Amino acid sequence: MSYEEVILDHWRHPRNKGRLSQPDAAAVEANPLCGDVVRIELKTAEGKVAEARFEGEGCAISQAASSLLTELIQGKSVAEAAALTDEDLLRALGGVVRTRLSCALLPLRALRKALAGLREGTPPG
Amino acid sequence: MIEKRIRDDFPLLRRTVGGKPLVYLDSAATSLKPEAVIEAEAAFYREVGANVRRGVYELGAEATERYESARAKVAALLGAQADEVVFTRGTTEALNLAAWALGETIVEPGDEVLVTEMDHHANLLPWQELVRRKRARLSAIAVTAEGDLDLEDFRRKLSPRTRVVALPHVSNVLGTINPVPEVAAAAHEAGAVVVLDGAQSVPHMPVDVRELGADLLAFSGHKALGPTGIGVLWGKAELLRELPPLIVGGEMVREVWLTWARYDDPPARFEGGTPPIAQAVGLGAAVDYLQAIGMEEVRGHGERLTALALEGLLARPGVTVYGPKEASRRGALVALNLRGIHPHDVATLLDRQGIAIRAGHHCAQPLHRRLGIPASCRVSFHVYNTEDEVAQLLTAVDQVFQELS
Numbered sequence: 001m002s003y004e005e006v007i008l009d010h011w012r013h014p015r016n017k018g019r020l021s022q023p024d025a026a027a028v029e030a031n032p033l034c035g036d037v038v039r040i041e042l043k044t045a046e047g048k049v050a051e052a053r054f055e056g057e058g059c060a061i062s063q064a065a066s067s068l069l070t071e072l073i074q075g076k077s078v079a080e081a082a083a084l085t086d087e088d089l090l091r092a093l094g095g096v097v098r099t100r101l102s103c104a105l106l107p108l109r110a111l112r113k114a115l116a117g118l119r120e121g122t123p124p125g
Numbered sequence: 126m127i128e129k130r131i132r133d134d135f136p137l138l139r140r141t142v143g144g145k146p147l148v149y150l151d152s153a154a155t156s157l158k159p160e161a162v163i164e165a166e167a168a169f170y171r172e173v174g175a176n177v178r179r180g181v182y183e184l185g186a187e188a189t190e191r192y193e194s195a196r197a198k199v200a201a202l203l204g205a206q207a208d209e210v211v212f213t214r215g216t217t218e219a220l221n222l223a224a225w226a227l228g229e230t231i232v233e234p235g236d237e238v239l240v241t242e243m244d245h246h247a248n249l250l251p252w253q254e255l256v257r258r259k260r261a262r263l264s265a266i267a268v269t270a271e272g273d274l275d276l277e278d279f280r281r282k283l284s285p286r287t288r289v290v291a292l293p294h295v296s297n298v299l300g301t302i303n304p305v306p307e308v309a310a311a312a313h314e315a316g317a318v319v320v321l322d323g324a325q326s327v328p329h330m331p332v333d334v335r336e337l338g339a340d341l342l343a344f345s346g347h348k349a350l351g352p353t354g355i356g357v358l359w360g361k362a363e364l365l366r367e368l369p370p371l372i373v374g375g376e377m378v379r380e381v382w383l384t385w386a387r388y389d390d391p392p393a394r395f396e397g398g399t400p401p402i403a404q405a406v407g408l409g410a411a412v413d414y415l416q417a418i419g420m421e422e423v424r425g426h427g428e429r430l431t432a433l434a435l436e437g438l439l440a441r442p443g444v445t446v447y448g449p450k451e452a453s454r455r456g457a458l459v460a461l462n463l464r465g466i467h468p469h470d471v472a473t474l475l476d477r478q479g480i481a482i483r484a485g486h487h488c489a490q491p492l493h494r495r496l497g498i499p500a501s502c503r504v505s506f507h508v509y510n511t512e513d514e515v516a517q518l519l520t521a522v523d524q525v526f527q528e529l530s
């Protein structure tokens with residue numbers, strides 16, 4: 001049995017969970033078929049991700065991936081955060097079974113949507 | 126005890142998953158196939174191979190014989206006449222044909238079609254399309270908190286405008302065996318046609334279409350130990366004669382002119398184009414296999430395993446089981462959730478032990494919405510499953526709790 005330790009750890013002790021009072025960017029992605037929902041919020045300063053938060057509901061993999069993702073991007077430049085690939089996140093998670101890739105990558109979709117909003121100057125959704 | 130000698134007949138049970146023996150608990154999605162079915166399908170290609178119906182040569186006649194003999198076997202299984210058995214691609218196609226044909230004949234604008242809150246999408250979307258096309262109305266019979274069809278709600282919604290009542294014989298999520306004779310009697314009194322989704326009943330229990338009192342019944346071969354790509358729409362002869370085909374073309378006509386054609390009688394009328402011949406032959410072999418065990422025995426085995434699973438699951442405080450709590454009132458499947466744990470996590474962790482279960486909405490989104498959950502886990506059984514496998518499932522459930530809570 002058993003998920004990777006990283007996944008279990010982030011699932012049991014989520015980091016950066018909650019909302020920001022005035023995010024500069026935010027977006028929600030959902031997988032309606034299984035009910036996973038993830039919201040990613042960012043505060044930026046001087047071209048950097050000053051703070052990242054997530055909120056969500058769903059399976060251990062999607063929630064652990066969200067928590068881990070906020071850690072990965074915190075302090076990075078906005079450009080670096082935008083350049084984060086699927087493989088980067090999957091590797092950081094210690095690998096994810098192929099039947100569950102859409103769960104693991106849900107927060108990354110939310111992050112990309114939030115960053116696109118930031119670029120286009122649309123107010124955080 | 127039928128399990129020992131039977132397991133040897135299913136080659137997939139010799140397979141391992143990640144080094145562990147396969148524990149296959151997803152037969153409600155599709156069943157495993159015995160050697161006899163795989164062989165019958167292959168033998169058709171090896172020994173006969175020709176197309177049906179149009180061959181003047183010997184092989185053509187043999188192909189037609191094997192195809193029609195499969196039809197006769199299905200008819201015997203259902204207590205029906207052979208000319209009442211239409212081969213389709215599966216339950217979904219059969220229900221689409223039923224909805225199309227009834228829409229063309231008996232549904233007028235303002236009429237009503239009644240479905241249920243526990244229908245599989247396959248027995249819901251064809252009716253949605255029909256009422257849209259015909260400007261009729263669709264309503265759904267409620268499901269009670271226990272997971273039964275709400276018969277009072279049914280009586281309330283049944284009206285002289287109700288043309289069709291469509292329902293599952295056995296729910297693919299709740300497991301509920303619906304009281305079809307009672308529903309059919311009331312529906313007929315109101316002048317409605319009864320369409321039964323038998324995808325989860327025909328493979329698992331004795332089904333006699335006359336006793337049930339339905340007018341049309343659909344099922345899939347692949348859930349009944351048979352091949353994929355073959356299914357059945359059974360219909361009362363008097364009704365089938367009145368219905369138009371959904372798929373037109375070769376093999377279903379008497380006479381064709383450039384501007385019009387005269388269609389054949391049922392069942393050929395509904396089987397336009399070259400049918401899945403080898404798959405029908407394989408389904409015939411599957412019916413033989415089930416009949417050799419005996420449908421009463423198939424049902425008994427499924428009920429015993431379901432009772433064991435229910436007993437074990439209901440005794441675990443963190444487990445929610447959906448549907449009736451007695452195995453005697455359900456098909457060979459149990460949907461459940463573990464408190465605080467997403468069904469996909471349960472399925473992935475069980476998969477690592479070689480235990481294959483389904484997690485999701487099982488093509489019944491409205492029912493899951495009614496239950497207030499996005500998804501559920503489902504375990505389901507067939508003749509090759511064992512009591513030991515149920516015990517392994519229960520142990521694995523405890524391990525998932527340990528790991529994720």
Ligand SMILES: Cc1ncc(COP(=O)(O)O)c(C=O)c1O
Nearest residue numbers: 215216217245247297322324345
């Ligand atoms: C109750 C029910 N109806 C219909 C179907 C659809 O069957 P098929 O996909 O073989 O057409 C299924 C199975 O998926 C089912 O369980």
